[in-house]
Amino acid sequence: MYEGPCLPTRPGALTQKEAADQMVRCALILNGYGIDQFPGAWSVFECSGYWGEQHYGGGLMHRIPHERPKPVYCAHATMTRLLNRRNFKKWLPTGSLSVYAVQYQHYKTTNDYSYVFWTIRGRRPVSLTVPAGTKTTVFDMMDNGVELKETNGVISFVAESEPRIVQGLTADPLITLGTPDHSDAQPAATARLLSNPGNGNWSLSEETDKTYTDNNYLQIARFPGKMSVRQEPAPQQQGGKALAVKLDKQEKERKIMPFFTTLVPPKPIEIPGKASHLGLWVRAASDWGRVVYSLRDAQGERWISIGTKEEWNCDDIHNWSAFCFDGWRYLRFELPANSPYDTYREYGSTWWGHFEKGDGI
Numbered sequence: 001m002y003e004g005p006c007l008p009t010r011p012g013a014l015t016q017k018e019a020a021d022q023m024v025r026c027a028l029i030l031n032g033y034g035i036d037q038f039p040g041a042w043s044v045f046e047c048s049g050y051w052g053e054q055h056y057g058g059g060l061m062h063r064i065p066h067e068r069p070k071p072v073y074c075a076h077a078t079m080t081r082l083l084n085r086r087n088f089k090k091w092l093p094t095g096s097l098s099v100y101a102v103q104y105q106h107y108k109t110t111n112d113y114s115y116v117f118w119t120i121r122g123r124r125p126v127s128l129t130v131p132a133g134t135k136t137t138v139f140d141m142m143d144n145g146v147e148l149k150e151t152n153g154v155i156s157f158v159a160e161s162e163p164r165i166v167q168g169l170t171a172d173p174l175i176t177l178g179t180p181d182h183s184d185a186q187p188a189a190t191a192r193l194l195s196n197p198g199n200g201n202w203s204l205s206e207e208t209d210k211t212y213t214d215n216n217y218l219q220i221a222r223f224p225g226k227m228s229v230r231q232e233p234a235p236q237q238q239g240g241k242a243l244a245v246k247l248d249k250q251e252k253e254r255k256i257m258p259f260f261t262t263l264v265p266p267k268p269i270e271i272p273g274k275a276s277h278l279g280l281w282v283r284a285a286s287d288w289g290r291v292v293y294s295l296r297d298a299q300g301e302r303w304i305s306i307g308t309k310e311e312w313n314c315d316d317i318h319n320w321s322a323f324c325f326d327g328w329r330y331l332r333f334e335l336p337a338n339s340p341y342d343t344y345r346e347y348g349s350t351w352w353g354h355f356e357k358g359d360g361i
């Protein structure tokens with residue numbers, strides 16, 4: 001593979017931790033698809049100039065002349081040390097499509113395995129049912145190892161976005177997941193409730209949204225789908241309700257092509273002041289759906305959280321709005337904005353497209 005993963009850490013891109021976590025995860029997933037050579041992927045140094053200010057400018061160390069190692073440098077070293085002379089063998093089902101487990105096998109020894117675990121959002125307890133007397137070492141991506149011995153036939157640890165490499169197992173364990181922990185995502189102290197779709201007065205629109213369906217550069221079609229809604233209990237509000245959305249049986253099966261529907265409030269909802277984000281509580285089951293926001297500014301110009309038409313890497317590439325988790329989680333999505341005086345375009349605008357003519361402000 002000659003291009004990617006490209007994981008820049010400039011402002012507005014990834015944090016240092018995100019870059020470290022994702023480099024390892026991307027390498028392992030690609031390896032599982034048969035990629036075993038990365039001659040033009042991550043560079044040693046982060047690029048300078050224009051090339052370094054856009055999405056190709058990632059590197060394991062900061063740019064010349066600073067040449068300071070990033071956390072991703074250490075994560076890369078840990079991955080290559082612990083998985084050296086081992087080949088990708090298989091993916092293990094975990095019971096969740098957002099908790100991953102992959103097996104690597106030593107190229108000579110048949111029962112010498114390494115297992116790598118991670119999740120995408122939050123934290124998830126993992127229990128491995130193993131034979132009596134089993135001893136393992138669980139490594140984080142800074143190469144810190146913790147020895148764990150089985151207790152009553154079980155070894156337990158916590159999966160996070162940072163992969164964990166488990167060594168010492170000689171056969172596949174039975175994997176059991178605990179309750180997801182999403183305490184890392186909470187509303188801000190200054191958050192203000194705008195509306196609740198579960199209050200019973202939001203409705204499904206029958207109209208086809210051409211602006212949404214025709215936006216994608218790669219021509220990935222989006223189809224209006226038959227969906228139904230109902231009210232469910234919401235633990236975030238005592239006695240409150242949430243809106244459950246169900247994808248019904250469609251007239252035509254479209255495999256991996258996405259279906260969508262539009263939820264409409266009884267009247268337009270005003271966002272007061274200069275808000276930074278929109279927030280939404282979502283209970284998901286790792287189904288990889290998403291929520292797309294539609295706004296109109298004071299001039300009537302429409303803004304949709306799918307990026308600029310026919311541009312790359314701006315349709316929520318972070319997956320901030322994606323249901324890539326299990327259980328209840330608070331999703332925050334940055335709003336578009338322009339600063340006073342010179343209308344400087346703030347970072348949140350990257351993830352939005354403005355449509356139907358207007359000034360883009």
